Amino acid sequence: MWLSKLLASFRFALEGLKYTLVSQRNMRIHFLAALAVLLLSLYLPLTKAEVLILFVTILLVIVAELINTAVEAVIDMVTEEFHPLAKVAKDVAAGAVLLCSGMAVVVGVSVFYPYLDLLSFHTFEGAPYPPNIGLAALIAFNFFLTLLMKSLFHRIGRYDWEPSMTTSLASCIAASLVIMVGNLLVTLLVILLTALLLGTRLRIKTRKNPVILGAILGVLVAVIGFQLM
Known part of the structure; x- marks a missing residue:
């Protein structure tokens, strides 16, 4: 049984x-x-x-x-x-x-x-910040920080100040690549792709502030993070 x-x-x-x-x-x-x-x-x-x-x-x-x-x-x-x-x-x-x-x-x-x-391409040879596990930690930090800021602004009723998670992560990754590679051509391509993403997000979003704030937050996290590494 x-x-x-x-x-x-x-x-x-x-x-x-x-x-x-x-x-x-x-x-x-x-x-x-x-x-x-x-x-x-x-x-x-x-x-x-x-x-x-x-x-x-x-x-x-x-x-x-x-x-x-x-x-x-x-x-x-x-x-x-x-x-x-x-x-x-x-x-x-x-x-x-x-x-x-x-x-x-x-x-x-x-x-x-x-x-x-x-990730060990020739592009990263001699780069001041070669890719390592710190990059994953930086992106994870950006994710949690953006989520925390979204919850704080939502709690106080400032919905227009909630940073966009998509643009925050994309800007953080783009800025990280620019800092790691240190190559002019790659930098221009990354900036172009990021600009296209931001432009698309701004066109389809009725609220522009979250997109702009998310981009600023992502770049700041990447720049400050690599300075601390």
Whole structure:
């Protein structure tokens, strides 16, 4: 009797995994990324500790997506109408997935970088700030700082002063590349791409201040961050 119940519990758990994989696009993306990472780990001479870290990180992202799907299913079961608290619950669950996914990217780059040396192009030879894990920490700092400022301005009712997360991250990454490379042509190309992004955002956004403030914040974080490195 207990064996049949145990097998049934495993079957139900697999049904839950299958449902999430079939119905959630993000879960399919997570699975494809996990497969790529695992295949790469088979090819590279990773240590036991590095492989375990990758396993834990992959499982953390998948578990977060499962919890997010469960929260959405419960909310949709309770109400089909828009409710502010239902939106909060869904947004918070999605935020947990976002944080786990961001951490997974940082962990993946940190583990694979010494083996792949993907960023060691000739462009960075002799650069004053060669790429390292500090860049990931700088981008993560910019993300949390922008999010904190958005919440503070929202709390005091100054919605026009909430910096745009997209332009903040894009400007931080662009400024970081300019500082690291120190090449005139690359600098001009990065500035052109950033200007195109900002121009597009300004055209589609009714509120201009968030876009401008996000760009300023991203550049300031990159400049100050590299000075502290």
